[in-house]
Amino acid sequence: MHFDPLSDPMLARDALDLGLTARRLRGPDLVTPTRGVRIGLLRHEADPRAALVDSLRLLxxxxxxxxxxxxxxxxxxxxxxxxxxxxxxxxxxxxxxxxxxxxxxxxxxxxxxxxxxxxxxxxxxxxxxxxxxxxxxxxxxxxxxxxxxxxxxxxxxxxxxxxxxxxxxxxxxxxxxxxxxxxxIRVGADSPGETRTRLLLRRAGLPELTLQHQVRDGSGRLVGTLDLAYPDRLVGIEYEGAHHMERSQFTYDIARYARLEALGWRVIRVTHDDILDRGQRILPLVRAARARSGQ
Structure with a gap:
């Protein structure tokens, strides 16, 4: 039997039955993720938690x-x-x-x-x-x-x-x-960040939001989908995760927000820092946008 640094987990007793020696099972290229199991060193280093789960499955x-x-x-x-x-x-x-x-x-x-x-x-x-x-x-x-x-x-x-x-x-x-x-719980949140944003606004006493609201122009063409929205006030709220910093997504977002604003929408962008500071920056913006749109 061949056992190398890329090997999947195996019960030590099975390895011994197949001809490996106790000394071989103590080799530096093998790891003991949990008692009674051996796994290849590189396989273990790639994802120790997965290695432990796979090892426990054997036991x-x-x-x-x-x-x-x-x-x-x-x-x-x-x-x-x-x-x-x-x-x-x-x-x-x-x-x-x-x-x-x-x-x-x-x-x-x-x-x-x-x-x-x-x-x-x-x-x-x-x-x-x-x-x-x-x-x-x-x-x-x-x-x-x-x-x-x-x-x-x-x-x-x-x-x-x-x-x-x-x-x-x-x-x-x-x-x-x-x-x-x-x-x-609500249907439609595409990320934990969107859920955190929704709960933050709820705790602040703001009304219930619509999730994944589709905005269309006068011809019925889709202009964009907002993470959270107050459609009756033309106020949208977008949670900006890390992928929004990628160049292609950043460029796309600029064009999309411009199209939304041309239709009268006010879009407020939320980041992880806004969640951490409990909305000190965004809550006044949301309230002001709702008040302005309600006039």
């Missing part, structure tokens, strides 16, 4: 599954950067023994289990519940909720689906945050 019992933030990442949910280096969450059904390993948090929970890329994970709805009862703030949980109900999502759920499943956990610790988040 997990058939009834075990990934949960909490690990399930969220496998589903593709947006999570705050502060959780990037967190532990792996591996769950077992109730009445069974939970896993105990370095870098792994074991849980005994009830959950609906699905497969994502051949990996057993708790369902999207259960992941939402467990994120809300553990590590996410209310705004962060709403960001995940907006992601879940987006029309382009392959396994899209509705807020009714989330609420129905949440009621199965009623009375559990931390469920108040989950029940508070569901009514704040």
């Amino acid at each position: 997990a019992r058939r009834d075990q599954f990934f949960s909490h933030t690990t399930a969220a990442r496998l589903h593709g949910m947006p999570l705050p950067a502060r959780l990037d280096d967190g532990p792996i969450h591996l769950a077992s059904p109730t009445r069974t023994v939970r896993v105990r390993r370095k870098g792994v948090v074991g849980h005994r929970i009830k959950a609906e289990v699905v497969e994502v890329g051949g990996v057993r994970v708790e369902s999207i709805a259960d992941t939402f519940v467990h994120l809300g009862t553990s590590v996410l703030s209310l705004p962060e949980l709403v960001e995940v909720g907006d992601w879940i109900v987006h029309p382009k999502r392959e396994r899209r759920l509705t807020t009714a689906d989330l609420l129905l499943r949440a009621r199965e956990f009623a009375g559990a610790r931390g469920m108040a945050a989950v029940f508070a988040a569901v009514p704040l």
